[in-house]
Amino acid sequence: MACLLEAPLRISVLSEVTATSRHYVDRLFHPDPQKVLQGVIDMKNAVIGNNKQKANLIVLGAVPRLLYLLQQGLSSSELKTEVLGSELRTEVLGSELRTEGVVVLGSELRTECVVLLGSELRTEGAVVLRTECVVVLGSLAMGTENNIKSLVDCHIIPALLQGLVCPDLIFIEACLRCLRTVFISPVTPVQLLYTDPTVIPHLMSLLSRSPRTQDYITQIFSHCCKTPEHQTVLFNHGAIQNIAPMLISLSYKVRMQALKCFSVLAYENTQVSMTLVNVLVDGDLLSQVFVRMLQRDLPIEMQLTAAKCLTYMCRAGAIRTDDRCIVLKTLPCLVRMCSKERLLEERVEGAETLAYLMEPDVELQRIASVTDHLVAMLADYFKYPSSVSAITDIKRLDHDLKHAHELRQAAFKLYASLGSNDEDIRKKITETENMMDRIVSGLSESSIKVRLAAVRCLHSLSRSVQQLRTSFHDHAVWKPLMKLLQNAPDEVLVMASSTLCNLLLEFSPSKEPILESGVVELLCSLTQSDSPALRVNGIWALMNMAFQADQKVKGEIVRALGTEQLFRLLSDPDTNVLMKTLGLLRNLLSTRPHIDQIMSSHGKQIMQAVTLILEGEHSIEVKEQTLCILANIADGNTAKELIMTNDDILQKIKYYMGHSNAKLQLAATFCISNLIWNEEGSEADAMTGCQERQDKLRELGFVDILHKLTQALDPNLCERAKTAMQHYLA
């Protein structure tokens, strides 16, 4: 028999297998169908609320036999006639059943009994037996996760899905109830719902059968919709049209499950969201129905889920962020969900949803930041487990501990979202009690979720010049940040390195200590990452670091990065990486001595790279940046010659001076202007060099172009050209 429990458990269970459990299973094999039915019924009564009994029966192989009986019942009508008989019905309907129900305790008892009583009234024997089998299976599924695993391994899902074809409603409901129990378990692979393409359409058609089918099917959908593909499958089979009417069902359960289903369907799904916004339910727009579900006297679960639906629709662009239903209803509702009065789970979900809602919209961030003292309210998220709970109540401590991480990460996420744009809000956040300390300790928490959220929060706040200068430095956030950067998972690395970029900005007082901590090697290794985001951040940080840096730092960067890697980055498929690499080059090639030094050692390769980029298919911005590098090179004393001796480059500069884009013209003109620069008081040989260059450039026709450019429409360009001409005259 398919006994698939884990080994140690199996032994302990087997040792307790009693003769009675064996007896139950044996009866399922009785030749007399009537006896079999009675056996199933007795088994049902024996397992309700009894986990040990359930495990025993599974070990003894009851499941395959029950599935066999179930499928037999479905195929043969023979059994039906045999078992049929009034005798049977009276027996089943006996008071035994009801008294039994009272004796056995357990959470599932009541629901089971409802089905039970309903099923007893069936008149056809075959349906009775099948239904009883499913009820027993459902009962077994209500046990431990191991039970579910065993059931799934016995292929219960296809068998039950098969059963849904039967016309009998009670039987269908029993199947759905059992399927629901199996599918909502985390151990069941959701893909099993989608393997047979006829299943989803059939489930959709069953939605209209009864409130129970609605309840179970929407629960199954909600739990089995985990990817955009799942969303699309359900959407394509008319989930929205079929489920929308359930939002005004008389049954709260059905309304709630339908709402949950919509929240899952709409999550990050533009297609679903755009459709939802136009759906009418009983003459009302769906968004209005959702708004009504935000009413404060309704159960929190409903308010929260409705707010999620509206949030997802808003993020998908189906509802404007300045719509009344978002500003005056959804946002305040989500803020309320963060309040101390709510359960910890609700506070986590509320904060996460709110963070998601306002992430892209500064106006919503501003409104949220003044709603119900949200910023201060979030500080409470860090107070779990509280010192009180530790002493007074072990149970509460356990509960608090379990949620403490979730709470902290949710709060960090929300702070990150709140502070992503507005300087005043950032200030408000950093001024919240112990906020910076909390972030700092959050960066080194064991939970990766918390670390990630903390670094996101830090990143958001690091966009503030003022905070970089003050609180960031005061709390030495760079230390834990640097620590975090050592072998963290990619998602954390992206955020952390992005934050580091800001910390390395020239005005940041943290720049110095970070440099001293040997960050260059780390950043250079980032540039070799497979992730484009990490490469960008690595090179970006280096670029920031090189800005107005001294010779030593620049040398270290060039040495650590290596020209090979530098040129690899210059041919990176990611434009961002290319741009920042060019930016780095530009920062490296600033101030004359630095230019000459770097060009003397790497001049050849750099000129090659520049040529390559100017010849390649690149955006205006890239070419502009490249021309700026040339202009910098042209500013060097000795480096100039690398351009002057390169006719190819000079031709390219000439070409860009006549380009249709003013930015490129300007950059190219800059370059020429640097070449013809006639510095007063310079040494004589430089002077002569200058004269030669001017002559050469005149020969190449640059003077004519400059002359033309003095008439340019762009005032900057015009000005630059005039200055260059003046140097010619000098």
Next chain:
Amino acid sequence: MTIGYFSTTASFRIISMISNLNNAAPKMAELGAGSMLLGDPAFNYQEHELNERLKRLYPAVNEEETPLPRSWSPKDKYSYIGLSQNNLRVHYKGHGKNHKDAASVRATHPIPAACGIYYFEVKIVSKGRDGYMGIGLSAQGVNMNRLPGWDKHSYGYHGDDGHSFCSSGTGQPYGPTFTTGDVIGCCVNLINNTCFYTKNGISLGVAFTDLPPNLYPTVGLQTPGEIVDANFGQQPFVFDIEDYMSEWRAKIHGMIARFPIGERLGEWQAVLQNMVSTYLVHHGYCATATAFARATETLIQEDQTSIKNRQRIQKLVLAGRVGEAIEATQQLYPGLLEHNSNLLFMLKCRQFVEMVNGTDSEVRCFSVRSPKSQDSYPGSPSLSPRHGATNPHLHSAGADSPTCSNGVTPPNKNKSHNKYPGVSSASSSSSSSPSSVNYSESNSTDSTKSQPHSGTSNQETRCVARQGFLLNLTWVLCSDSEMEIEAEHYTNGVAENSSTRIMNGTYKHQEILQAEDDSCASRQLCGGNQAATERMIQFGRELQGLNEQLCREYGKNATHKKMLQDAFSLLAYSDPWNCPVGQQLDPMQRENICSALNSAILESQNLPKQPPLMLAVGQATECVQLMARVRSGSCSFARVDSFLH
């Protein structure tokens, strides 16, 4: 963004105004107390809408006791404040040099505690020179030459810095600043005595806690050009205050429903069962009471025969066979009526009325159509009190007939063999209010007082769970320590009130009336029988004699005189059923006397004259009203009627 808000709000308002216009006219007639009737129709319209909204927002507020703020007070303001637009617009007219030029104005009335949750909004029309505007609350007598929040018992939120000022010259960082175009709301929660503000419909969170009672809405201005408009309910609010209220309503209801009873579960159950049982017994539902007692294994104090006897007597009264009822009472409870002459007189008066009706057995025996032994009572109301609010139609029917001074024979001492020995008086208007038929103990003030309750007090009691609520309510309310002392005093009042109320069998059921109307055509005096009529006239004389005897023994009794006059007046009309005093013939009028008799019997047996259930309902109702007086805001959301379904 901000501009976006307002355009939406504005359009929303217009729509609601249009929709209100449609039904404005018919409702105008119901304008409540405190409305100022001015000529301007637009103003009347606004006034009407204000009344409607205030009634909806604060249903528990009795405006006769505690009027709601409706405008700024022209008397309670500093001289630098100017008022316009029906005292809703405030502008600054001082120099505005420094803080010494600050000026405030209070609303006409303080916020009543019975609001539970109170809310008003202020729109900044213009921020003026510096926008030093404060919006908030202050107690009476606080210096008006200041901005709200600066002094003791004064609280404010200031626009220039967004700070909140809690009885102090220095503010605390609270919310955003506000300026021209913003709408600032101020919500006072009288349940937990806190206050929060809103800005453009967004709640800014709690600003003040531990607020004292009786605060007035207040605004203060300090520099020239500052103008603000108040909205005390004249217009829809930008913030969804009703949603906030619904949350608190749900909270309070949840608190009551989940009131912990801990170890006392059994005790409570016994009490509840007892309440149901006594109610059933009181009204003589013998079989039901017995079944209930069996199921719950409780004891019934009164023995079965006694209940059945009472039931029989009640049935007789309700069937209009008062003579038989008197006989039965005298036989079963000897001495009862002899010792209670007022009751006897009432019964006899009723008997006379029933004779006119043709239903009393003394005249019925002459009639061929109905044998005395008949067991069905057509046209009589059912025994149990029913649901249903008092039907205004029936009340007005009586009240609309102020006089009945027809050409009637002169009253009193009329010993001639006049065919119509009716006693009439020019002033004898028939008040149809059921409670006006008082029996001995109850005085007339009680009856008027109890009138508003009549709808609720006679609710019936099938559901034990519901009584659970009621009991919970009573206990919760009583557990408020503040009121315990006073509560005792009031309990007595309740007892008296509810004694009247039990009689108020307001059987204002349209079906019953219709049944009567159907038989209307065939109705004749004393069933149209000559002998019966003579018997009736003779009975009338006896009744007159009884009255005179009672006068000699106990002195004049205005109530008796009135009763007698009303009864005799019936004979003055050719069609007594359709005359100004015809109300008396309504079978529903039997209920008062019926319950009075029932109570008297019970009392004589040393049993409570009213069921504890009704006492509990009465107590709870009174308790809630008391809560309003002792400023416990939760009374607004703990109304007894919301628990009686």
